[in-house]
Amino acid sequence: MNPQTILLYDGSFDGFLTCVFTVYEQKIGTPIIRKESESNNQLFTISETIITDETKSNRVWKGIKTKIPSSQQKILFKAFLSEIKGVENTLLCYIKNIFDTPNATLIDYSNKDILKISQVAKMVGREKHRMEAFVRFQRTKDDIFVSTIEPDFNVLPLLIYHFKDRYADQKWLIYDIKRSYGLYYDLDKVDIITLDFFSKLNTSVQKENYADNELDFQKLWQTYFNSVNIKSRKNSKLHLQHLPKRYWKYLIEKNEI
Amino acid sequence: MSFERMREKLSILADAAKYDVSCASSGGKRENTNKGIGNNTGMGICHSYTEDGRCVSLLKILLTNHCIFDCAYCVTRKSNDIKRAAFKIQEVVDLTINFYRRNYIEGLFLSSGIFKNSDYTMERLVAVAKKLRLEENFNGYIHLKSIPGTSDELMREAGLYADRLSVNIEIPTISGLKLLAPDKKHEDFIKPMQKVKNEILQYKAERKIIKSTPRYAPAGQSTQMIIGATGESDKDIMYSATYYYKKFNMRRVYYSGYVPVTTDNRLPSLQTEVPILRENRLYQTDWLLRFYGFSVSELLNDQYKNLALDIDPKLSWALRNLDFFPVDINKADKNILARIPGIGMQSVSKILQARKFRKLDWTHLKAIGIALNRAQHFIICNSKDFYHKDITPYTLKNIILKTSKSKHTKYFTNQLSLF
Numbered sequence A: 001m002n003p004q005t006i007l008l009y010d011g012s013f014d015g016f017l018t019c020v021f022t023v024y025e026q027k028i029g030t031p032i033i034r035k036e037s038e039s040n041n042q043l044f045t046i047s048e049t050i051i052t053d054e055t056k057s058n059r060v061w062k063g064i065k066t067k068i069p070s071s072q073q074k075i076l077f078k079a080f081l082s083e084i085k086g087v088e089n090t091l092l093c094y095i096k097n098i099f100d101t102p103n104a105t106l107i108d109y110s111n112k113d114i115l116k117i118s119q120v121a122k123m124v125g126r127e128k129h130r131m132e133a134f135v136r137f138q139r140t141k142d143d144i145f146v147s148t149i150e151p152d153f154n155v156l157p158l159l160i161y162h163f164k165d166r167y168a169d170q171k172w173l174i175y176d177i178k179r180s181y182g183l184y185y186d187l188d189k190v191d192i193i194t195l196d197f198f199s200k201l202n203t204s205v206q207k208e209n210y211a212d213n214e215l216d217f218q219k220l221w222q223t224y225f226n227s228v229n230i231k232s233r234k235n236s237k238l239h240l241q242h243l244p245k246r247y248w249k250y251l252i253e254k255n256e257i
Numbered sequence B: 001m002s003f004e005r006m007r008e009k010l011s012i013l014a015d016a017a018k019y020d021v022s023c024a025s026s027g028g029k030r031e032n033t034n035k036g037i038g039n040n041t042g043m044g045i046c047h048s049y050t051e052d053g054r055c056v057s058l059l060k061i062l063l064t065n066h067c068i069f070d071c072a073y074c075v076t077r078k079s080n081d082i083k084r085a086a087f088k089i090q091e092v093v094d095l096t097i098n099f100y101r102r103n104y105i106e107g108l109f110l111s112s113g114i115f116k117n118s119d120y121t122m123e124r125l126v127a128v129a130k131k132l133r134l135e136e137n138f139n140g141y142i143h144l145k146s147i148p149g150t151s152d153e154l155m156r157e158a159g160l161y162a163d164r165l166s167v168n169i170e171i172p173t174i175s176g177l178k179l180l181a182p183d184k185k186h187e188d189f190i191k192p193m194q195k196v197k198n199e200i201l202q203y204k205a206e207r208k209i210i211k212s213t214p215r216y217a218p219a220g221q222s223t224q225m226i227i228g229a230t231g232e233s234d235k236d237i238m239y240s241a242t243y244y245y246k247k248f249n250m251r252r253v254y255y256s257g258y259v260p261v262t263t264d265n266r267l268p269s270l271q272t273e274v275p276i277l278r279e280n281r282l283y284q285t286d287w288l289l290r291f292y293g294f295s296v297s298e299l300l301n302d303q304y305k306n307l308a309l310d311i312d313p314k315l316s317w318a319l320r321n322l323d324f325f326p327v328d329i330n331k332a333d334k335n336i337l338a339r340i341p342g343i344g345m346q347s348v349s350k351i352l353q354a355r356k357f358r359k360l361d362w363t364h365l366k367a368i369g370i371a372l373n374r375a376q377h378f379i380i381c382n383s384k385d386f387y388h389k390d391i392t393p394y395t396l397k398n399i400i401l402k403t404s405k406s407k408h409t410k411y412f413t414n415q416l417s418l419f
């Protein structure tokens, strides 16, 4: 039996691209790329830990950019952010396919890998849109608009531009409780930050940290939400389809305050 | 202003505005300039959904529900014994900004009962929009519902600050209007629409010469009709709609199933159910007209005055025109593909894309995501098996109804899950 090579990486996109670089550099036939956190030592395998190297990852990304249009690049990145187990290997097949096809217009978009990737990217895109909709900022005493979220996929990197463009004149923070990091905008730029303040047990801003009329506006929003409902048209199935229960936790209008 | 009073006003004035369905905040991009607040990306976001499954995207309120008119179908009418309230201009501005900053909404949809007269009311609506734009540097979405009978000068000013303007015709036929809204004249609706249309045309022309021409209602204008209040036929409704689309370059016409709000012998009784299914069929028809290349007389005419409720309008057209089929998936033009039941515009583009690489058969079509239970009877593809048979429309309809999961339960969305 031929032992299979497993490449372990830190979970970052640069880390993944470094793995792709290594695959080409060392001419590894059919490797498995996996996050360190998911590694389980198997028999008959060789595993190698790949150290993220931005020069290498940049070279791969540059190469990809010359081969496929930006819409397709976005799809690739989104699929990666899905964190679905094994997605790295589908992406590797896809990237190999791109590099081996001389001309992007010749790439067969009905190919199985590509279809799968665009399906996954679509799911991630949907989650991105949901977060753009379901983020609820709470204004704090130090005048920062804070929101906590627990998205199904790792969509924070996709949210930067939307929120930066829209809320250019207020400081804001969007924190992913599940993945323990957040985006912070300081009126100038967006940084990626981690905080000890939030945890799985402490998932939102405490009332004593609210700005003066924060609670009033939350209540006004609830009042509004309740007033626009038309009882004679009630349709719970449709309601749940648009607003699945798992998102309710952070929606002011769906909670008692 | 006490918070409790504000809450009370909000509940009264949101409640009174909620029957207006034109919730779309899409169309008309507006960028965030000078590091102000907000932008409009051209794709309205639904920030929440009501329990009836409708999109909550805008703060939709009336400035006041005091009204000098007495339109029978309206909760706000003068003779109705209800609580009345009015916002101050600044209050609406504050609410909008504070909701927007918290990412609750995409913007403001402001309408009003008529107090004193049309211009007096419209002036206040315009003042809200002006304050938001000039004082708050707000670039989010603003939709002003124009008051019928507003003067041209005010309509001009309104368009400088609002993204979209609408005048709701409410009643699709002139005779219905006379019966139910005796205070309103047909011309009062037409005049502001005409003004908005002209301003937009003028803006577009001037813009070509002078880049700095101030923008005018970039998201265009829309209107709404109430369905099922006056016994009008679907043909009446869709012919009116077509007229408004053409004559005034409407961006959208909205159809709102009448929700009984009052006992009045001119109107359906309070127990009447909201015609949600009918409303859905009208929206489907509207889409067929705007995006699928159908003309209104193909779908509705003197022989077929009303849409079928049990099947969608495209399928019903197809059953009446079986000689048009079968269509060859691998050869037909785009506009022909668009006429196949079960195939939406998205699927059409997918077919066009995919057939460049190979001739498509049933498995390919399935993979693309086509509703084959309907489509299969109307097409041929790269396969020897085909389902197209010479049978009567009636039999075919029954076969299709039997094999499709019946969505025809009680409710439909106007968020349009089409075809």
Ligand code: SF4
Pocket: B067, B068, B069, B070, B071, B074, B075, B076, B077, B078, B112, B113, B114, B181
């Ligand atoms: S004028 Fe408008 S607000 Fe007043 S009763 Fe008629 S429809 Fe209602």
